[in-house]
Amino acid sequence: MSWQLASLLVLALALGGGFAWYERSRPPAEMLAVVATLAGLAAVGRIAFAPVPSIKPTTDIVLLSGFALGGAPGFVVGAVGALTSNMFFGQGPWTPWQMLGWGLVGLGGAALGRVTRRRAPRWALAIACGFAGFAFLTFIDASTWIMYSGAERSWAQFVALKTTAAPFDVAQVVGNVVFALAFGPGFVRALLRFRTRLEVRWSEPPPAPVVVAPVPSVTR
């Protein structure tokens, strides 16, 4: 089996698994609306910055969505954001890679949210976003290496690829850090407000106060 076929099989399984996870959590219509809006925002963020190579708020939006809303929604925001923004940039064999890459960024955000109990300072969010940007690009570079390096595939090729991409990686990381410093905490606050509004604790009313009949006095 070729590397290409194997990798696409893995991608299909991973993406299928992620979407199945989200579907099986049976999100209410309100959550669907929030997730769809965020995915749209991630796509629009990518399109709006199309003229500037590498500097995009998309990774930040996906990571912070996962941070505030949790794993399954974060994954879907990333995956759907990649799919929809490629309607503008063009679909291709890279689409499932970008979908999984950003989906994993959303998952990473959710993990960070769980570890920090969704209270992270501005600088921590910025570092996380910078790191996520680097990780995402490395994942995409790996996809290029796997899909296009031909029969004589070697580590040297990957290193060469990564070295050529270094300026773009730096631009992406710097961009992500700046975006996160600018809107990270505000974005998280807004999403957490949605989250609290969607969390309901249903309970039974306390038992009705029992009316105690006056007990006749026994002592005379």
Added chain:
Amino acid sequence: MTVLAFERVSYRYPGADRLALDDLSLTIGEGEFCVLAGLSASGKSTLLGAACGIVPRLHGGEFAGRVTVGGLDTRDHGPGAVAAVAGVLFQDPETQTVMSTVRAELAFPLENRGWNGAAIARGVEEAALALGIEDLLERATHELSGGELQRVALGAALVGRPRVVLLDEPTSQLDPVAGDELIWLLRRLNEEWGMAVVLAEHRLERCLAAADRVIALDEGRVVCDADPAGFLGWAKTYAPLLQTPAARLAAAVGIEPAPVGVKRTRAALRERGLLPPRAAVDGGDTAARRPRRSERRAASTGAALELRGAWFEWPDGRATLRGVDLVLRPGERVALMGRNGAGKSTLLRCAAGLAKLTRGRIACSGRAALLLQHPADYLLADRVGDEVSAAGLATAGLSALADRHPHDLSGGERQRLALAVVLDAPEPPAVVLLDEPTRGMDRSAREELGRQVRELAAAGAAVLVTTHDPELVATCAERVLLMAEGRLIADAPPADVLGGGWYFATETARVLGGAGGALLPEEGAALCDVAQRSSLAMTGERNLNPEPAAGAEARA
């Protein structure tokens, strides 16, 4: 047969420290017309939200107990399913309309329910006829006036023939004409089609006469559940702020129990010989005349705001202001009234510089603080305390709520906060412009606003308030402008404008037929005493009517 049942419902908003609904039980039967009364933040909106299922599903928090609407338990059925049995209408029709034409808006709920085309066409036609909006069907929703839009939103809520309709202050941004029309439309739907109505309203004088039952809430509990007459008797003792002006008038002259509505109050007064002679309908002199040149010259020195020959026209040629001449002096308290679409808001926008006159001149002597109709637009922070300075917060009476999210406040509280935001600046404003500031405000908040208006004026600002609320005008304005079709058609003291009108009149003025220019219950009561004394002096008997009043009544 009950259409709406609350069984021991308690609800707490996320992060709130007190319950919004506190162990509340209530049943509303088929075909009842219920009015929900209560001060701001007493739980009226929360109760309506719980009845249609958006509380707690769209608000989060803790919910205990059970709400059953038309046989559906809101624990098991979401707002979408509940919408089939309960129609909902909120304060702002703009936020409720989703489609671009009226026909599409009315068809939308039925399409969502999967009706076939013929059934949808018939449902739309019936709803449009029932609400009298058939001539609006092809119009675009964005070009309708507030009153028309509110009726369209009501049509969309009713098109699926719900068994109960829930309304949260539906008349608060309508002019008196459109507001009364909406209430009597509800009464007709209630009587002819047996639809149960649950209506939350601050201006009880508007809807009490149409109601079968009044439920008063306080801190999330039912404190009174009676017919309107019983409610007024209860309110006299336990909740004076919920009394209607007519009931206060009746109480002030010693009529027990207070009669419900204008007609019965008038009858009760006449029976006791207390009704003063009606004001003659002679037109009076309320005209907004163009000032003479000498006056104009005198006025323009030291005017806080001056408009001269002001026109505002849209690119398509429609004019919303047609040659308005207006001078406001510092310290003046002026109310601007008129029906929806008369040009009031445009006048304020032009005065504040948000819109540019197409002809004419405008001059303002300093900062113009403008509060537009949607208070939420002024609130940007995540905490009430971050919106304004501590002093501003204290003036608005909101210090206790500093840690809440601004969008979680009740309608009236939000309005007060937005007012604090526009006033919160080091430099005092020369002109304060308020557009419909009493929406969602209970009487104590309205009186507080009246006090604030007087304070601002005393500090030297000219205050211009557009309002549909004659009671507010009577308490805080010293000059009333009436606007129609972009022109000022009256400019006179409140007693002259509001005493003689039908729609632009306070309830007291309507009871007394404008006699003596009495606008407030207290003034009315004083007048009744005089009437009683004069009738005693004339006849020596207590129960005889003064002749002119009886004659006028017979003609009316």
